[in-house]
Amino acid sequence: MTFDFSPFLPWPVLATLAVVSAVIAAFAIWRGVRGAWIRTLAALALLTALANPVLLQEDRDQLSTIVPVIVDRSQSQQTPDRVKMTDDALAALKGQLARFPQIEPRFIDVEGDVNSDVPATRLFDALAANIADVPPSRVGGAIMLTDGEVHDVPAANQALGFDAPIHGLVTGRPKEFDRRIEVIKGPRFGIVNEEQQVILRVFDDGPSPGGTADVVVKMNGNEIATLRATPGQDTPFSFKVPGGGSNVLEFSVAELPGEVTAANNRAVHVIDGIRQNLRVLLVSGEPHAGERAWRNLLKSDASVDLVHFTILRPPEKQDGTPINELSLIAFPTRELFVDKIKDFDLIIFDRYQHRGVLPLLYYDNIAQYVENGGALLIAAGPEHAGPDSIAMTPLSSVLPAMPTGQMIERAFYPRLSEEGRKHPVTRGLDGSGEDPPHWGRWFRSVDVEKPEGETIMLGADNHPLLVLNRAGQGRVAMLLSDQGWLWARGFEGGGPNVSLYRRIAHWLMKEPALEEEALTARASGRTLEVTRQTIGDNPGNATVRYPSGKTETLPLTQTEPGLYKAEKRMDEIGLFEIRNGQLSTLVHIGAVDAPEFKAMISTTDVLKPVADRSKGLVTRVADANGEISVPPILPVRGQVRVSDTERMMIRMTSETVLKGINTLPLFAGFAGVGILLFAFGAMWWREGR
Structure with a gap:
């Protein structure tokens, strides 16, 4: 309760009246005027009434104590x-x-921060952001429910x-153990068929079981080696880059x-294969x-x-010219097709x-070179339909189409077949989207029986024009x-011969980007980008397996014939596995050394x-058997000066909020009137004597 004034007149007016009254009272008392003291008291009572003294009583409520939980x-908590x-524990x-x-x-x-790699x-x-609007005196403490990896x-x-x-x-169990694998160092690029390391x-985080660990190594999904690794020590692995483009090297421990x-029991390393020099043998039958x-x-x-060799003087051509007078060299058949045939990446027979x-x-x-992984391109002309066709040799065992012996000689526009519109070799060729195609005509082709493999271009009357096939490993x-x-030569506007020939050559040399059936994935920041190539029907949805073990269906949308894509921003980091049918691929999203992913064991340290x-308590919520128990809460008034090993102390706030003020005027009502009447009555009584 407090004392205050609520004057009826402004304070300057009251002050003036008080000064005047004081001067008059002092003069009256000095002159000895009868009743001066009574008049002074009456004036004082009147001035006090005009000042209106009041008693104030505040109505306050106790404020609550804020305790952020x-x-x-985060991802390490998602097991x-x-x-x-x-x-x-939260319940x-x-x-x-x-x-x-x-x-x-x-x-x-x-x-976890979904915007951070x-x-x-x-x-x-998070604690600071959520109590920014709270005075420090109202915060009674904070409780963190976590695995301890903060x-x-x-x-x-x-x-x-x-x-x-x-x-x-702290969640988790005491003495937890976790095994993980990381690629410490590795090249981003490598020459095809050259050794890299x-x-x-x-x-082993936590109590290690000791011993060694078997590491299974896969290259592009195929197991290539098993290593014996000692936990905590570097293990080198040497390999040869199998092909151009992206090659995914996967390491896993049981x-x-x-x-x-087990989310961190696998690691991947992507190395882009670069072909240093493609060795191509081009054999032309004649100019x-x-x-x-x-x-x-x-x-x-x-x-x-x-x-490049061109046969200018076949054996049957005998014109009597001495060999030493010819400016030609003998065709090194044995050197090319026996001794060094494996050195070539591609062999082309041109007419x-x-x-x-x-x-x-x-x-x-x-x-045999083809069946063991080699590449062969036949650019056929009229000779292929004749009696000396190479289709009549042992090479026929790897050829996808046999000639009928007839030539089709009439003008036609080369067109893409239904498979060709989807096949990466011919998909999207400039001019192929129109009918007729926006390129020049051709005028003859070799007629063949029903081919094996994939016919991706058609000639006159829809006869096969470009056929691709696999033979063994080649x-x-x-x-x-x-x-x-x-x-x-630009005849009738020309056509995309450079793109077509180059794609054919790279498909023959197993360029990953030109595979007919392929599933690839890449990470762009925290966004997963999935691409599915197929020459078949709609491949359906992809299945994504997260590092935490959960799975999700990812719809694939067709962007071009035979090309399906999907994008999704991921809320986890680590190694993702994407599957579609029989195909699967791996991709790592986020930094491989992200703190959230490296340490998975719980800790109180x-x-x-x-x-x-801060006189707080850190304890586990589960015992070795998994039984959950939360320490009791102990409210404390005033400063927390000692810690408690069994209870969570909360400092209760002393802050209050003002709801209202009750006022009691001292000169209001009968009390004020009585005092004034008494003062003036006494003054009248004194004057009457």
Whole structure:
């Protein structure tokens, strides 16, 4: 209760009246005027009544004590065991807090930063953001429900902005163990078929079982080796880059009993294969207009080492000219097709016919070269339909189409077949989207029987024009016309001969981007980009397996014929597995050394220093058997000066809020009137004597 004035007149007026009254009273008392003291008291009573003294009584309510509860929902908390522990402990904690109506809890779920490539568990940032509107004196403490892997613990408690206990309730079990594998060092690029080396390391977090670990190594999904690694030590692995483009090297260790998670038991390293020099053997049966088109295309590519032979004087041509007078060299058949055939990445027969230059045994060598992984391109002309066709040699075992012996000689527009519109070799060729195609005509092609493999281009009357096929481990392409040079010369506007020939060559050499059936995935920041190529029907949805183990269906949308894509921003980091039908691929999203992903075992050590400084408590919510128990809450008035090893102390606030003020005027009502009447009555009585 307090005392105050609520004057009826302004204070300057009251002050003036008081001064005048004081002067008059002093003069009257000095002159000894009878009744001066009574008049002075009456004037004082009147001035006091005009000043209106009042008694004030404030009506206040006690404010609640704010207790933020920070719940860690980061990726390291997403194992099934920890999710259940967190939910059960949170339910028990809510029940305890509900017993204290003067405590106002604020529950804050903290997930990983989906906008960061290096996410971390930042509980103290979340704490500061959620109590920014609360005076420090009202914060009674903070409770953190986490696995203990917190990456923004302040070095000093002053950074918290309040002076109250910090408590940590840690999920997970005591003495947890986790095994993980990381690629420590590895090249991003490598020359195809040259040896490269990566350094990997197996880590045992927590009590290690000891011994060694078997590491299974896969290249592009195929198992290639098993390594014996000692945890904590670098393990080198040497390999040869199998092909151009992206090559995914996968390392995995088996999950051990009792391990926290198997999400970090795999690691990938992507190496882009670069073909240093493509060795191409081009054999032309005779000089012709299209020969230069092939030669110019291959010579214009700096990455191609071209060996070109043209048969100018076949054995049956006997004109009597002495050999020493010819400016020709003998065709080195044995050197090319026996001794060094494996050195070539691609062999091209351009309008070649069997004229006794190559023994039949050499054709068999070429067929074996293809079946063992080589590449063969047949650019056929009229010779292929004749009796000396190479289709009549042992090479026929790898050819996808046999000639009927007839030539189709009439003008036609080369067109893409239904498969060709989807096939990466011909999909999207310039001019193919119109009817007729926006390119020049050809005028002859070789008629063949029903081919094997994929017919991706059609000639006159929908006869096969370009056929692709696999033979053993190798590949074969047959272009059943020698008219491609018309496009190169710009006849009727020309055509995309360079793109077509280059794609055929790269498909033959197993370029991953030109595979008919392929599933690829790449990470763009935190966005997963999935691409599915197929020459079949709609492949359906893809299935994504997250690092945490959960799976999700990802719809694929057709963007071009035979090309389906999908994008999704991921809320986890780590190694993702994408499947579609029989195809699968792996991709790592986020930084491989992100704090959230590296350490998965729970710990009380990280929060203990800040809890000790603030007189808080850090304890596990589950025992070795998984039984959940939450320490009781102890409200404390005033400063928390000692810590408690069994209870979570909460400093209760003394702050209040003013709801209203009750006033009692002292000169109001009968009391004020009585005092004034008494004063003036006494003055009248004194005057009457």
